[in-house]
Amino acid sequence: MRLDLSLYLVLDPDLCGGPEGMIHTARIAAECGATVVQLRAPKWKKRLWLETATVLKAVLDPLGVPLIINDHVDVALAVDAAGVHVGQADLPIAAVRRLVGPNKIVGLSASNAAQLADAPTALADYLGVGPVYPTGTKLDASPVIGLPHFAELMAARPLPVVAIGGIKQGGAAPIIAAGADGVAVVSAICGQADIAAATTTLLQEIEGARA
Incomplete structure (x- = not known):
């Protein structure tokens, strides 16, 4: 994929209102052009991860949108998800790649120049870099990078980068202009009254920045 x-x-x-809300949000966002969906639910037990991921994959596969599982390689393998995303303190990426094999997508979080320089380019497919802006959806997030420093990091990026952290409407275009391949959003879509409009507006902003 x-x-x-x-x-x-x-x-x-x-923000989405539980599993059903997450599935509903993912379906509408994917239909409106979201290009990747990640399941992240740090407080959940594994069975709920598995049940929700199974439905999400069934919803997203016909739309050609990859499902990425945050951290839990076993869940990703159990549902045959498109890939997995891990942080610096999660299972080492070499172990992740051994487990998922060569054909799955593997993403790695990075938040500073040292982590970008050490990025295992032979093992990861992309980096999630942030938080660019202050965020309230990830309580254990690294210190905020800020847009000027983010642009500096992009000048030496070793892999494709999706920016994350506090990105809302109006904040995506500067990130794309700074060199990111894409933006990862949470509250800009999750919990919005009009998911379709929120998704479409963000995509227009991203495409406009590239143009």
């Missing part, structure tokens, strides 16, 4: 990082939706169970 082709990896297009343009608009990368990270589902949040609290």
Whole structure:
């Protein structure tokens, strides 16, 4: 499955209103052009991860949108998800790649120049770099990078990059202009009254920045 990082939706169970809300949000966003969907639910037990991921994959596969599982390689393998995303403190990426094999998507979080320089280019497919702006949806997020420093990091990026952290409407275009391949959003879509409009507006902003 082709990896297009343009608009990368990270589902949040609290903002979406639980599993059903996450599935509903993912379906509408994917139909409106979201290019990747990640399931992230740090407080959940594994069975709920598995049940929700199974339905999400069934919804997203016909639309050609890859499902990425945050952290839990076992869940990703169990549902045959498109890939997995891990952080610096999660299972080492070499172990992740051994487990998922050569054909799955593997993403790695990075938040500073040292982590970008050390990025395992032979093992990861993309980097999630942030938080660019202050965020309230990830309580253990690294310190905010800020747009000027983010642009500096992009000048030396070793892999495709999706930016994450506090990105809302109006904040995507500067990130694309700074060199990111795409933006990852949570509250800009999750919990919005009009998911379709929120998704479409963000995509227009991203495409406009590229033009």
